[in-house]
Amino acid sequence: MKTDDPGRKAPRPPVARSAPPPVVPEERTRFRALVMANPNYFGNIEASPFPPVLNIKLNTTYERLACVGFQPQFNRLDAVVYIFQPNGYGGGICSSGSQEYVRFYLSRDDGASWQDAGLTSFSAFDIPEGSTGRRRLEYAVTLRINPAKRFCFLDNTWLVRAILSWNVPPPPDSPDFVPVWGNIHNTHIRVDPLRIILIDDLLQHAKLSLPPALAEMIDLKQEVTISPPKALGVRELQALYKGRDVEPHRYALAELHDLVSQPELTDALMAPGFTGALTELDVNIADSLFPVQSSTRYEQLDCIGLNYAQDTLVGILRIKLPNGYSGGPCTAGSKEFVTFWGDFNDNGTFETCLGSTSVNVHDIERMPREGLEYSVFLPVDLDRYRRTCQQGPVLVPIRAILSWQVAAPCANPYYVTVWGNRLDTLVHIRAGRGPAPTGHPPIIETIGSMALTDIDGAGYASGPAQLAGFTAVQSPFGGEVVITGHIANPTDISSGAGPLKYRIIVNDGSGDQPLANTFPLARSQLLDGVWSFLPTISQAVDGSGFYTYQEDHTGAPGNAEIFVLGNVLARWETAGKTGAWQVRVEVKDAANVVYAGNPSTVRLDNAAPQIPAGSFKITTGAGSCADFVIGDVIEGTYQVSDQHFSSLSLSVQPALGGTFVAPVPLPRTYPTVPTTGESGVWRLDTSGMPKCGYVIRLSASDRTIVNSGYVGWGAEAFVGLCLKLPTA
Template sequence: MKSLNEKQLLVARQEFTSFMSLKGAELSKLKLKTPGAFFKQKMNTTYEALGCVGYHAASKSLTATIHIKRAIGYSGGSVEGTYEYVRFYLDYQDGDGWEDMGVVGVNVNDIPTQKDCSDAPGKPIDYVVELMIEPKREFCSVPNLPLVRAVLSWNTIPEENDPELTKGTYVWSDKKDVQIQIEPRKFFFPDFPLFELDDILSKAIFNPSLSLNQIAQIKPQYSDIIKNAQFKMAPKSLSFSELVKHYKKEKVAPQRFGYSFLKQVSNSPFLSNFKDLSSLFEINNISIAEVLAQLNKLKCNTEYEELICVGADYHREALVGTIKIKKSSGYSGGLCSAGSKEFVSFWVQNDDDCEWTHAGTTTVNVYDIQNVPEDGLFYSAVLPYSFLGLKKDQPKAQILKVRAVLSWSVAPTGMDCVNFGNVVESYIPIQPKTDWSGVGPKLKYVGGISVEKINPSTGLTMANARFDYNALPTKENSGFSGVIVVKGLTNEFEGLKYKIKTTNLNTSEEQYITKRFLLDNDLFSTVDDDGYFTYYGDSSNNSNNILARFSPGTDDKLRITIEHPDDTSYSTVIQMNSTRPKALLTINNYGDCSHFVKGMEISGSFEVAVAFLDYYLLTTTITDANVFEIERGETSKIGEFSVTSSETKNCGSITLKAVPRTIVNSVTMHTGVHDSEIICLKDA
């Protein structure tokens, strides 16, 4: 098919959604301007493309950078814009193939291209999506280097379990494969004091409300045991002499493996430190003068590592850099050692005065790993950062310029390139200002849904509600169950106090949340003597702005209220739906499943009792059809059914499935419940 020109491509973007949602006669009535054959093509990256894919070990998250290339073609006439989705797959190369890890999305809009402070066009815009996973882990003696496949798709969610892209339609799409390294397990080194920890671990398991610090105070010797375990768990850094021996065969230059030692001395005002290091080099038959001469020639060296992408996580307000590790050695030790660190320092430019602000520095651990693939290993460096002071009053995403400096082993001190590392600049999106009066607290998300998308009367989700975690759509009029996560403004009040109160609107019972809860950075938030929690913001790595986690375990309507000591407050209402859905299937005369004769009528009854039911579906595989739909409905029901069995099949099943409109644990929709019976058929 002949390629479309710019104007035709934009028309194709506008018509894409209609084409995907309609078929046959309905589609022909649309009289599309775009040839239908165009929508059968795959992997058009004119408007968006995958930049980098990596893995962040500290948060156990896969990341993907999305390049938004154009100024228009993303809103489709909608104020809310459209969505870019990325589905991730992992292959541990153990013969089991690709494993679907899930999908995450991000909102994008038409954003006019503006000139930056250097008069350069501010494109592409680099969004980053992150997906938390629970990867398989190995001990440090075995490298764990799975393949990652990321599949990008605009405005359509990539099909589940479709790593080869054979099921779905991937018109505006992209795919990228990389290899990553999963951090090894830290327990059970040969001399780890496991038996000494037995009592402490038992108390921690059976008393989960106790912190390790509280357990250490029970007996004096507990504190010593914990300190000893911490020492044993901490991987050891190799000495200079050990590095010399370690890299003799690998032919790693001393200016590389001795880099951190040389930088420490060069930054020291004491001549004695230099003399000590010089003696250490001489003992190992290395001329420190020659090494320094070689080091001084190095600038922006990317032989070992390279920063290749920089973007912003639009959901969590974090800066993300993707690092490519290129060699198998030269990183100060293997997986069982401390290895070394890659430092990434971020700078953000204020487009009002063109001044650069240092956002901070973050690190990732890297190691010597045998058989690093030719394409390298990919690591993500993530820095939570509050853009509060840079946000403007505008309805859509704001674009800023960011500069990232990579430096191996030693933190960079400025914006310029260092010996080992490089510099990357890009344009990033930040969220618009929250609609907030500036007085009193503000809730943003409850149960994973924006409070603006929860009906204040019914407590159910409204149309076009989406999960804040991954931007995936929810069902309209959905209730809530499981763990309720409360999020709000945290950076604005960091260090101040608040309370969370629940009011049962069915019983009028009120109670305050007093149980400690976990933030996403392994930090527990606890109440003080007056019943107040403390605000934790980005400086505490609470980039998800979590204010509470609790499990109401009710089917009642609740009002969630956040209160400040000055009597200001903010509330929202949610409708709980905690009772397990009921789907019960009964087959008549089912005493012996093998007694059914081929071709006979099989009957039975079913019961569906589900609050906020999305649909129920009764199907069978005992007819000549592959799957035969007996009945479908959208309201709870007690009913009967009958179906004529196949005259050729020997067995099949009858299945009843019921799916509620319920949000589970603030992160996903309920997948439903089912009841199924096996039917065996025999000749007459």
């Protein structure tokens, strides 16, 4: 599928431009200092005690969140952000630049309530070569979510909200947050139906119950796999779309294309059943398959961008109509193909085909007015085009063609599709360490869901996680630490080549300890633009202590690419381990040549916060578990300690009133509280609380990234009391 030339030279250096860059205003250059001094400096926070100084809200002069889409096969939310200006982003590509944050929210009730799905971000830089006299730069961000699935015949449309905010992350659980620099984008997505169900769920939905004797014999929690969805033929689609304003050359497109492009199928396609249907359709094959202009009546590609950190091209497309997609969610539906090209020598020819990808779509009975937004993604190997930051940014024009049911041919970047459209953009390839790597050096991308660039020399992580949705603040790691990455120039496994071998070595200063645990490894395959899932394997070391590398990036027509879900290299079980550890990867090829990667340091913490026995108690009156009178101010003590303290909070259960007048404020959070925790006195004013028995709960957490999926080992303590009415 790929036709790029391995020997192609790196892109030529950018042409110097004489026009001076625009002046960046103070409210942009001093943004963080201004909001730190006055959180409501720009007037974007409602009901704030701080008076606004300069009213700026939802300003999209520098960046705008343009599209949000969902890839239901992979549970991926993708967003594309436009970068408009040549400067105003904190520095060039050799600096740390600034962060463009995107927080996602999900709603199952059309916005009445929201679920915080998590935060992600990318680095933006001053790149005069990108926006001065040229197109905008387009970046993509990705977040994996896990929305509840339902039976295929039930509606499962969700509302998604994404909030873009420059240099300040949108706060959690705040779906109405208004950014200063950035914007808000709402869209609807469709979640794929259940493919595996429980017998118990099936019986409940059917409102059936088994006789007691039979129920005792059957495991109601047993999983049942749904039959593969059926692909509807031309006659079935003709009947389905009768009276629904779907053109015959729409639903017969795939069969018509096969008839013209694959002579070996002519006999089968011209059999009586198909011939009769084709005659009844009265379709002009030439006009239908070779249009002068593409149609976007049913779908339209709205945005394309590059996920800068993951070298993944992303496209966001909109489905506009309820019908015309070859069947509903209980059928196989149809595919929206997107083929990508790169113009790496910037001559306008787009001669390098990067490949095709797709997403499954279906008829949707209750189509939202704005349609549904889907995303597609294509991992691409860009190492050969990377340069050091000192050599300047590598900017590449990208072309994408959306084509329903039939992928655009890789050899034709000017292809006029029947249904779909074409988009061009400009992307920025992240800087590297120099020329394209030779041999098979390993590259670690993330440890514990954190990019290596976000882990400091002491092993602490700060910033948004990659794909996982949490944010770290000087965080160590604990539990299962997932290590992800790639090996350069992998072998062509799908064509029979022997795979590479690798091992992960950890060291706390006492000597090398190669990982040897077995873990499940999920894989996907991309063949001619169609995704499928390969069987999950048990990744285990061989007799020499090496894992087998499962990835295959060699793509061509009829030659599948194989991807490891999440690019997982290892799952390091760290229970009981603490302190600073070095992590490195070694690769071995078929000739037993070993390639060693650079070590990375991570800090481990597998201990939860400590609340010493008896330290959380009531000290007034008769003490813990005693009786008090409504209106009393109850006093007690607390103590929390941890090597990497994060926060503590106090609450009353049931929540029937009461105010903690000490400590203030609550919750207590790092860095206001020392990293080792704190002890002190708490006071609860019981005025207005009803007569009842209560439990006061102390909750504490630390800053550890736990199991690569969330932040905070936790601890709790409780104390009881009883409130009575005052005596007359």
